[in-house]
Amino acid sequence: MKIVVIGNGMVGFKFCEKLIAKAQPQQFDIVVFGEEIRPAYDRVHLSEFFSGKTADDLLMSPFNWYTDNNITLHLSDPVTNIDRAAKTVTSHKGITENYDVLVIATGSSAFVPPIPGVEKDGVFIYRTIEDLELMQAYAKKAKKGAVIGGGLLGLEAAKAMLDLGITDTTVIEFAPRLMPRQIDEAASNILTNKLETLGLKIATSKNTSQILGDTAITGMQFSDDTNIEVDMLVISAGIKPRDEVAKLCGLEVGLRGGIVVNEQLQTSDASIYAIGECALYNGMIYGLVAPGYDMANVVATNLTAPPPLQREDLEPSINNDFIVSSSSIVPPLGDQGASFIGFDMSTKLKLIGIDVASFGDPFIQNKDTRTIVFEDTMKGIYKRINITGDGKYLLGGILIGDAEAYNMLLQTSKNKIVLPPNAEDVILGSRGGESEAGAGVLSLPDDAIVCSCESVTKAGICTAVSESGCETIDAIKKCTKAGTGCGGCVPMVKDLMLHTMKAQGKYVRNVICEHFDYSRQELLDLVKMDQLKTYDEVLDTFGKGDGCEICKPLVASVLASLWNDMILAKGNATAQDSNDRFLANIQKGGSYSVVPRIPGGEITPEKLIVIGSVAKKYNLYTKITGGQRIDLFGAHLSDLPKIWEELIAAGFESGHAYGKSLRTVKSCVGSTWCRFGLHDSVSFAIQIEERYRGLRSPHKLKGGVSGCIRECAEAQSKDFGIIATEKGWNLYVCGNGGSKPQHALLLASDLDSATLIKYLDRMLMFYIKTADPLTRTATWLNKMEGGINYLRNVVVNDSLGIGEILEQEMQALVDSYKCEWKEAIENPEIRKRFSHFVNAPEEKDPTMKFEPMREQKKVTDWK
Amino acid sequence: MEESTKNTSPNSSKPSITDDKYTWFFACDSADVPDNGGVCVKYNEDQIALFHFTRRGEWYATQNECPHRKQMALSRGMIGSQNDEPKVACPFHKKTFSLITGECLSGDECAITTYPVSVVNGKVYIGMPANNN
Numbered sequence A: 001m002k003i004v005v006i007g008n009g010m011v012g013f014k015f016c017e018k019l020i021a022k023a024q025p026q027q028f029d030i031v032v033f034g035e036e037i038r039p040a041y042d043r044v045h046l047s048e049f050f051s052g053k054t055a056d057d058l059l060m061s062p063f064n065w066y067t068d069n070n071i072t073l074h075l076s077d078p079v080t081n082i083d084r085a086a087k088t089v090t091s092h093k094g095i096t097e098n099y100d101v102l103v104i105a106t107g108s109s110a111f112v113p114p115i116p117g118v119e120k121d122g123v124f125i126y127r128t129i130e131d132l133e134l135m136q137a138y139a140k141k142a143k144k145g146a147v148i149g150g151g152l153l154g155l156e157a158a159k160a161m162l163d164l165g166i167t168d169t170t171v172i173e174f175a176p177r178l179m180p181r182q183i184d185e186a187a188s189n190i191l192t193n194k195l196e197t198l199g200l201k202i203a204t205s206k207n208t209s210q211i212l213g214d215t216a217i218t219g220m221q222f223s224d225d226t227n228i229e230v231d232m233l234v235i236s237a238g239i240k241p242r243d244e245v246a247k248l249c250g251l252e253v254g255l256r257g258g259i260v261v262n263e264q265l266q267t268s269d270a271s272i273y274a275i276g277e278c279a280l281y282n283g284m285i286y287g288l289v290a291p292g293y294d295m296a297n298v299v300a301t302n303l304t305a306p307p308p309l310q311r312e313d314l315e316p317s318i319n320n321d322f323i324v325s326s327s328s329i330v331p332p333l334g335d336q337g338a339s340f341i342g343f344d345m346s347t348k349l350k351l352i353g354i355d356v357a358s359f360g361d362p363f364i365q366n367k368d369t370r371t372i373v374f375e376d377t378m379k380g381i382y383k384r385i386n387i388t389g390d391g392k393y394l395l396g397g398i399l400i401g402d403a404e405a406y407n408m409l410l411q412t413s414k415n416k417i418v419l420p421p422n423a424e425d426v427i428l429g430s431r432g433g434e435s436e437a438g439a440g441v442l443s444l445p446d447d448a449i450v451c452s453c454e455s456v457t458k459a460g461i462c463t464a465v466s467e468s469g470c471e472t473i474d475a476i477k478k479c480t481k482a483g484t485g486c487g488g489c490v491p492m493v494k495d496l497m498l499h500t501m502k503a504q505g506k507y508v509r510n511v512i513c514e515h516f517d518y519s520r521q522e523l524l525d526l527v528k529m530d531q532l533k534t535y536d537e538v539l540d541t542f543g544k545g546d547g548c549e550i551c552k553p554l555v556a557s558v559l560a561s562l563w564n565d566m567i568l569a570k571g572n573a574t575a576q577d578s579n580d581r582f583l584a585n586i587q588k589g590g591s592y593s594v595v596p597r598i599p600g601g602e603i604t605p606e607k608l609i610v611i612g613s614v615a616k617k618y619n620l621y622t623k624i625t626g627g628q629r630i631d632l633f634g635a636h637l638s639d640l641p642k643i644w645e646e647l648i649a650a651g652f653e654s655g656h657a658y659g660k661s662l663r664t665v666k667s668c669v670g671s672t673w674c675r676f677g678l679h680d681s682v683s684f685a686i687q688i689e690e691r692y693r694g695l696r697s698p699h700k701l702k703g704g705v706s707g708c709i710r711e712c713a714e715a716q717s718k719d720f721g722i723i724a725t726e727k728g729w730n731l732y733v734c735g736n737g738g739s740k741p742q743h744a745l746l747l748a749s750d751l752d753s754a755t756l757i758k759y760l761d762r763m764l765m766f767y768i769k770t771a772d773p774l775t776r777t778a779t780w781l782n783k784m785e786g787g788i789n790y791l792r793n794v795v796v797n798d799s800l801g802i803g804e805i806l807e808q809e810m811q812a813l814v815d816s817y818k819c820e821w822k823e824a825i826e827n828p829e830i831r832k833r834f835s836h837f838v839n840a841p842e843e844k845d846p847t848m849k850f851e852p853m854r855e856q857k858k859v860t861d862w863k
Numbered sequence B: 001m002e003e004s005t006k007n008t009s010p011n012s013s014k015p016s017i018t019d020d021k022y023t024w025f026f027a028c029d030s031a032d033v034p035d036n037g038g039v040c041v042k043y044n045e046d047q048i049a050l051f052h053f054t055r056r057g058e059w060y061a062t063q064n065e066c067p068h069r070k071q072m073a074l075s076r077g078m079i080g081s082q083n084d085e086p087k088v089a090c091p092f093h094k095k096t097f098s099l100i101t102g103e104c105l106s107g108d109e110c111a112i113t114t115y116p117v118s119v120v121n122g123k124v125y126i127g128m129p130a131n132n133n
Ligand code: SRM
Pocket: A585, A586, A587, A593, A594, A595, A623, A624, A625, A626, A627, A628, A629, A630, A631, A657, A663, A664, A700, A702, A717, A718, A735, A736, A737, A738, A739, A740, A776
């Protein structure tokens, strides 16, 4: 059977994909016409084109997917005519193809209101990659932007303007509030506030009467006699279904556009279907991708599955031939065929970083219903739910600022799940008690659609886990396609996966990798019990295979945390992470950095001179780091031992900038000089840094000591932060800078120095023993049940009775500290490894290139 | 103590031997290569990463350049296995490559060239394709 598809957008593509998946080999001959220059791409994530994605990144499938699946794809060639009597289509370029079944998936175009002046330069629509390229080119000379339309697409367009650097942008909405179709006034106010803090101007109840300017736009005139200056405008005021070819050949279209379809998505001509944004079902155009996918699925299903009646008739001889031999007829649609029965227009989006969701009936309000609203104007959070008068069922709602509960709420309303006695719990979260979300997922019926983009049910996901053995999100994505569309359901899919695995009696753990079936914590205990000392012993005893780049550094770190042997000692050298293996950080180009320890950031002039002269001698770039010390960059591998030899002779030692170990304890100048200083923060920082130097841990460790609450050492952003008080020191723990900054939390107050060190010993050792690999203390604490209260109980109240052991273990590590660079330069076996060529040890890597910059050097950029 | 790979091996320790398929050049003594680790060998203008996979009793050689950012670094990478396929992880971004086929095991980077290795009497030889013009 020959199928012609008009339109290669998101829905047209999805139709091909579904058809291929369901069809027998060679069952169909598929020809696709697309008007755009490239194969179907992800329009939903179009704005990411401005934040770094390329057109290729956005493709649904590359061009060769079509050839691989025997689909003939004509690009840049719109269909201009359909001859229904002859069953042929003709394209702009003059190609004529006959069809048995025709599928129209022409989507929609931007609706442009008839405002005088819309044709001027600088006025854009926002629908295709070409539109975006045009905007990008124009934006370079634009400063003042505007967007007509405060709906979903308009706000997307406003984000695009910000991404294009046009920060002075006004959003103009005709209705009295933003997103009038999805949210109510209170929600719109919250959203408006949030958008305004990002610099957008919001003008509601505004009607544009004219676009000003000669050839290019210079301003906009409104019907209330106001006007604004604008040099770039995007119109995003709605969509207009592309029904022109359908209309031309006499198919029935709606009054305001759209190709009329029935439940099987058939148009007024039974062998022509329409799907996606061009289809008008029950008087409605569905401007979202999920209903379009559902339509694609219905048609693909009906084309591939013959109705049950025929199947029964032919039962004894049913085989592939049957289907192939029916190739020239349109399969009649029995009552039992799949059908489209409308679609919930619930949506959740991230608009300019703000969660916005609405589901079910967001507005309903009458005497038979109740509405519960939660509003926090400070944080910009608004939640509204509408429930039945008896409080049993959820009818719909709106979430702004925090839409985490969206999936669960959507499912609760769709599946008519009975609400908890206090319905407000569903938006206020479970206040005390077991994790609500988990129980929630389980309460869904099996046929609840979890992934609406791909119509995957709860049962579909659970069986993928229990029967097909999919035990990772990736595996489930591959097997069911759930989560591959908008991605919104992924957290729920994960919950379902974990619950199913637990229900099967599987102990869900995060094992290290294919070579070790243990968590880091378990392995640490085992290694300790068996007193193992090398990577190979550990692999032989507890692992399998040959190891990899995940378990090797992990085991090496565990061994170092337990025994503190020289990390490059025979047997363990090549199990170290590549930086540890050469006791330095590798840089672009393959050179290394040298970071001597400068405890507390205090250094003598003599030592500064040594750093300067070593840097000069080996031609190193020098920079003061964010950690109060000096980094020397651009060292050749073979120079590292010589450089360290000189530094060590001058009294320096390794700064462990390369290791998952203590980096710096930052200090402020403290009471020795500062008029506010309460105690000597520098001395204390040096004492602490020297205590924990060389300590190997699951991730790097940083500390800080401030002499008073002014906090010049930024101690509260460190893994441990110490702040002087009138009576002693406050100890803060588990802070983090980095990409997800988090303030440290107060563990104990007004401590004397000895008690503080005792607590710190316990806390750090507890962290070393229990954290997952590559987990900073902040994340460790975030995952800890009971959080800071639990940690305080363990460390301060010794609730586990392990305080003393932890202190002893830490003391053993402190006592066995040696500078590993000193050991390395003194050991000829180790030293010999620091050369680029094994067969030409004196030669440096000739490919390494530097160039001058501001009187120093920099490495030549990589390609 | 000495391993010999499946490849035809040169039978003396002269610097370089040519058979019909490879020019075998002398790289280094086997003791120069760390257990379960790699070194970089200079061959004319080329850089070759040589690995002694002691755990498997195998030797491997590949180009030293990582195709991802064109860095001369693979010899400094960690070796290991993935479903029993021996591999090396580049120190820069941990892309991994099969030591047997050279194929990139972590997505789209292009493959690396691999070379046969032969060890005779503690001397390591690497085979360069013979009419490598
Ligand atoms: C040199 C330095 C930047 C500078 O010029 O100032 C630096 C340089 C690097 N940082 Fe950093 N960080 C430096 C201070 C910081 C700071 C500021 C501080 O310590 O006060 C932070 C935020 C504070 C924090 O860690 O909580 C910081 C957060 C990171 C992170 C993110 C950690 C996180 O938890 O999210 C990484 C990535 C990682 O470790 O996984 C990182 C990783 C790196 C690496 C090691 C990246 C790499 O793997 O090649 C950089 C190479 C250093 C080298 O080659 O020597 N660097 N890095 C600073 C060295 C400090 C020192 O003396 O040791």
